[in-house]
Amino acid sequence: MPTAPDPTTAPESVPLHRDGLTPPLIAATALPEHVALVMDGNGRWANSRGLARTEGHRIGEATMMDVIAGGVELGIKEMSVYAFSTENWRRSPAEVRFLMGFARTALRAQTDDLNDWGVQVRWVGREPKLWKSVLKEVRRAERITAGNSTMVLNMCLNYGGRAEIADAARAIGQEIAAGRLKPASITEKTIQRYLYSPAMRDVDLFIRTSGEQRTSNFLMWSSAYAELYFTDLPWPEFNRAELWRACVAYASRNRRFGGAIDAVAGKAEDGQ
Secondary structure (H helix, E strand, O other), X not given: OOOOOOOOOOOOOOOOOOOOOOOOXXXXXXXXXXXXXXXXXXHHXXXXXXXXXXXXXXXXXXXXXXXXXXXXXXXOOEEEEEEEEOOHHHOOHHHHHHHHHHHHHHHHHHHHHHHHOOEEEEEEOOOOOOOHHHHHHHHXXXXXXXXXXXXXXXXXXXXXXXXXXXXXXXXXXXXXXXXXXXXXXXXXXXXXXXXXXXXXXXXXXXXXXXXXXXXXXXXXXXXXOOEEXXXXXXXXXXXXXXXXXXXXXXXXXXXXXXXXXXXXXXXXXXXX
């Protein structure tokens, strides 16, 4: 029988550069600035090997660091990882305890590497229910990495897209009730100011692993025009090379943001 994983043991350190792996050459104008990651499939990957779901989360943590390193190498400016959703509280108490304990331990173990890589950590999510010890570690990571500018890493812990929009609406309603904001003056930029991370860029590339093709309540506002990329690989089998593959696919897409060019009309004008 597989040994139950110890949540106090963090994954091994991941190098920023791996021998024999070179990121692809992608023009800066074709590179996604903000990549969002739904790291799905940890539990199923572990169960398929006769292991507890928690072991999949442990391996998935090392995968996350490898993918972050790949993003730094490629020049991605912002990355958001769906570490724990507001819906994940519905999982078994044992799995929730493991995830909270492991998040706390992993954050402490990884902060120095992230800082060395020039990564600025930001926590995105709701405070209620989140373990105080986890919040303490993520706040510590924010303080240590505050001056970094190579990449912003949004650690989405106790996060839900609908919850974020509902919380923003509530805050705006309070401002209106207090007479500090007029309903007629509310715009998309107003709403952006009341989201958990007002400085967050719009998501350019949204990646989900493990074959599921849905966004699962992740960054709903920021992902309005994101390019979606789905892979059958479970998260523990994803890596920086797969991230690069997704970015190459992104670079080949034509993003119109609701606009369009009438190709037929264009040809007719060219023939005149």
